[in-house]
Amino acid sequence: MPVNRSRRTVLGTSTAALALAASALILTAPNASAEPVDFGKGGGTDQQGGGDKQGIYAAARINYSGAVTKDGSTGNVTSSDVNWTPPPCWYAPYLGAKDFKKEMSKHIEGQLNTPGMTGTAGAAIGETKRHYEDEFGWTGAPGYKDYNLENDGKGMFWAGVENPNEPDYLKRSSCTDLPFWVENGDAPPPRYEEAITPEILAALAYQHMELPDTEVTLAPETNTKVNLPTWAWLDKAVFDEVQATAALNVPGFNIQATTTAKPVSLKLEPGTEDAETYPASGECTINADDSIGEPYAKGKANETPPCGVKYLRSSGNGTYKLQATITWEITWTGTGGAGDDLPNGTFGNDQDITVQEIQAVNR
Known part of the structure; x- marks a missing residue:
């Protein structure tokens, strides 16, 4: 599942810097304690998402049932195809507009007020702020005026989720696009090839599957x-x-x-x-x-x-x-x-x- 990357340059800020801003906002938050059914980054008090003082992160909850591990770890099945691996990350529903504004704006302001946040990184955080406040879209998709509050309840912002069982850090942290809006009942835009699907869920069920200890x-x-x-x-x-x-x-x-x-x-x-x-x-x-x-x-x-x-x-x-x-x-x-x-x-x-x-x- 290749990761999409915009090649635009906005106000002299490089794509690499923008990706850095997205990574800082979404993927550097610490892992929260996860229940057995929780997969990906946990946190918050509801099943849709959460945040903490250091950052925001997707907390879309995947529930597992049947022949699966009880502690959320990788199961005991070994794929016969050495080239096949479960998804290292994906995009999933995160928060509604009102909750997203509360978490995202708090995090952006914290980043902008961080000592030394200047130059390229500071410019990238500033562009992110404009992206959600002033409808300025620098990721190749439309921006969102006032965090899309006028559509609160009609959809959700989706964000990148790391697969905690993926050992390769670069792979599991590769879903770095900024959170994007999806209307209820609609599919994510085609460019988000890592948006969660039944096929991705099937691969995750495979990864968690626990086969019986069958003694001959x-x-x-x-x-x-x-x-x-x-x-x-x-x-x-x-x-x-x-x-x-x-x-x-x-x-x-x-x-x-x-x-x-x-x-x-x-x-x-x-x-x-x-x-x-x-x-x-x-x-x-x-x-x-x-x-x-x-x-x-x-x-x-x-x-x-x-x-x-x-x-x-x-x-x-x-x-x-x-x-x-x-x-x-x-x-x-x-x-x-x-x-x-x-x-x-x-x-x-x-x-x-x-x-x-x-x-x-x-x-």
Whole structure:
């Protein structure tokens, strides 16, 4: 999602300086404590936004439900596409005109009265003041006379929100356009490609998704013998699809997306090169009844399992770590009938396996 940048120069103030002003106003505020459902910059007393003595920031609240982490952290799904990442930032509804004027004007005056705020940075703050007070638009969009108070209640100012789970500071702080007005029921202007959408919510639900710790059933369970096939399987009852939902509900703008993960295969990695897997690829596909593999039954000890492993060397005084990684097919659906595929996800568990030599008795 590329970030739009205006290339205009206003009264000799460079675009870089204007971006600096926007960054100072929106993205440098400290993080507030977040509840488990809060994602992005928190703060204030309502669900639409808030502020503090050091700055203003978007506090659009995204609510998560379903199979998601309880503390707002990144979930345990690893994308199979190394080039896919959740959005580092986005634009979302922030405040109505009256509340926005109160917070923004207070912050602007504080910046202008800061000792040393002169030169290019001071000029940029001054242009920001004119942008919201005198209808002077320097960002490539119309300005707002008296903070658009005449339309209070008819829409909201939108602002940049950082993804706190994005480790790259430059990426998560890249939504630096000044807050802009969107009428209730309208879509943001097309130039704001990072404006929040069901697709973005689906990606955030993916990022927060918590897949179950599914332990593969083994026979023998934890102790096996050299050259003895170990059967592995997952019953349908413990191997089902999971869903995570992300929703944004503010006056005049309500969207949501549900991301669904469906298990499709199991990959076995024995934890040593001295082993064989069944099938040879180690990839056990899902059966018609949504299970994987086949449960071991008495009398099958010397048969080849459809899903399993055979160790060729003893683990000695230690154990081998058998890694069972499940691949999940990820899709999403959202408001307005939107939906598509997301990259497959993987999640694996380790199981300690003791492999012993078969002891022969000589008489």
